[in-house]
Amino acid sequence: MQIAPLSPHDPTELGGYELLGRIGHGGMGQVYLGESPGGEPAAVKVIKPSVVDSETRQRFAQEVEILKTIWGARIAALLDADPEADRPWLATEYIEGLDLSRHVASHGPLPSLLTASLGATLAEALATVHKQGLLHRDLKPANVLLGPNGPKIIDFGLAVFAESSVSLTAPNTVVGTPSCMPPEQANGEKPLTPAVDVYALGAVLLFATSGHLPYQAANIHVLFHQVTDPAKTPDLSGVPDELVPLLTAMLAHQAQDRPALDDVVKQCRALIEAQGFKVAQARRRLTSHTAAPTQLLDSLLPPAEAPTVPVSPAGEPEAGATAEPPAATRTGTETTRVLPPTGPDRTPTLVDHPEPQPEAAGARGPAQNPPSAPTADTGRAPSPLPAPGPPARTRGGRPRHSAQARITAQRLREAYAASATF
Template sequence: MHIAPLSPHDPAELGGFELLGRIGQGGMGQVYLGESPGGEPAAIKVIKPSVVDSETRQRFAQEVEILKTIWGARIAALLDADAEADPPWLATEYIEGPDLSRHVTRHGALPPLLTASLGATLAEALATVHKQGLLHRDLKPANVLLGPNGPKVIDFGLAVFAESSASLTAPNTVVGTPSCMPPEQARGDRPLTPAADVYALGAVMLFAVTGHLPYQAANINVLFHQVTDPDTAPDLSGVPDDLLPLLTAMLAHRAGDRPALGEVVQRCRTLIEAQGVKVAQARRRLTTHTAAPASEREVLLPTVLAPAPPVAPGDLPDTEPYAPAATTLVLPPGAPEPTPTLVDRPAPGPGSPVAPPPAAPTTPASPPAPAPDADAVPKAEPDPAAAPAPAPRPRSRSGQRLHSAQARITAQRLREVYAASSAF
């Protein structure tokens, strides 16, 4: 998960949550890393004041109400929200880890076994959502976070009640991410059924195992034509033979030809067990494979109570703005070129470069030291003549001390990054 420093124009806190950095942005909103007074990390989603109007506020309020009804181990939980605030905001559980799109871009496609485990896990999560009478409608790689306890689904901003024809969108418009959108959703058919989420899950699994999506085009109207044309088959190149029948069925053009989520779970389970691995073992392997390296976690969200050591240039987090592929408002094929409501970041293709992991520093061999107690301050007394005085505890811009060691060290790292990259 990228964490960029706050800008001078960002608020210091929202709804009691102290803001520590930026973790996502788009045309309509900004997502911050925040922390509650009790030290609970949170992802704070805020609508930009420049785009707040009655319809945007109503849609945001609908998202809040929907999040209140959703529960599940694989769903990022709602912590708090205020759709009437200026600007409107909501806080959800913070998942420490990259999204699937970023992981595949940086580290390459997942092995077939782990893709099957991902499919089974997400299919169960979506089944839970469907049991609550809801559809996600915008499942995509950027909306799957790979946390330390396994994948979780986020961003229910487009979720609607199943079989409901109600919509906050204008007539003749389609809202969603075209590259992961089923044909019936791209055509604007209503009502949508759970088969729409099955198709999107198939697109996510395809991306996980190959690094590309079912359809890709530089022009949005061409992409819509590919998705809605029954004679244009999805690109399944690179799919392993054991996954090909399942993904072919999930990406079927007709909604009625797609398997139900329960069947998806069972078929993924069969693929996993055919390799002599239990489903629970495969999920643990997936979590181990996709979890952020310890060195990366220490840079982003350290938890040790000792003062933060000096940061070497190679240890600094990447400060490139992170804009997850987000909801896009588009017109159906044949309409003039649309203007997206949020920037839809294109997914990487098969030839996209994958950044290698940083090389580990070479150090002389030495006997292993005992593991430090993460909840205790080091007891060794430094030499007063040699050791510098400890740095004062950082404070927020409001003058209050940050709420935990995790927040203090995170904020200190972010300030160092900002100072190093600032032009003034």
């Protein structure tokens, strides 16, 4: 994973984590590589000050609550968080490696054996999430990290409790990534079922083995039309013949026609065994094929210098001399679709930008920081981030939270208390 140096506007510490560099960014926030006081690496996600409002806080707090709830070997674990801080942040397990989108862009599609292994691994992980009463809702190649211990799923910012009537988005809106979104989600149907993640997993596996997604269009309205049109079939060009039946079923237009995740695991196992391998062997081959060379975190820190101690002509340290080390130095997508309310004269509007095409996503590394551009909803270029100052604190030394943050957190807790099934 490429790590970019901090900019002059970036904080150098959050929640006790020392920030070492940038590892990703999006429309709502920035992700940093951080290190705990004990040396534990972490991915620290921070919401941009320019987009911190009541709705953003609610969605961010939801992600924290989701990450507190889920567990599993294939889920990036939550380490710490403070969604009520002036600059909301969360820290998760740091996974050294490329996401699936960048890996395919750099190294090409995976062979069918490794795609089947990826499918079995992710289907089993999603089944664990579903058993905990949750849906991911935004699985895509960029949310699958290929680490040294195998793939892991990240970014539960859009996850919801299955069958929940509580919504943290405005009425008549659809939030997600349209290129991996099933028709029922694109149409704004509620409640959603586990079949939405089966479809998204099918899109991820299609991308893994072919290098493209089910539907592609330069215009977001055309893309939504393709996804929701029952007469338009997904593009399976480039898919190995043995994977076509499975991906066809997973990308079925009707939710009830898609296989359950347990069936996906069984079919992936059958594909692996048909090639003369055991599932564990295929998993090891997948990890060996996709694991990136480890980037030592020490390379982000200044080189240590030997302490200078005055010595006597005899070569012994002078009395009272102490070795003092030198002062340390350091150099340094989501789319929302607004559905039309009832009435013939209303047309959809869009907020934010569509998911980039795979080749564009692969070419753009996290180290790049494009110049400010007008946003889709305001038409104005975002203002540069102010230079960070020390966090505001109370007399007791705890971070100061705004009244709106406390109200938002309390409402969120009440909503989940009323809707959670456990």
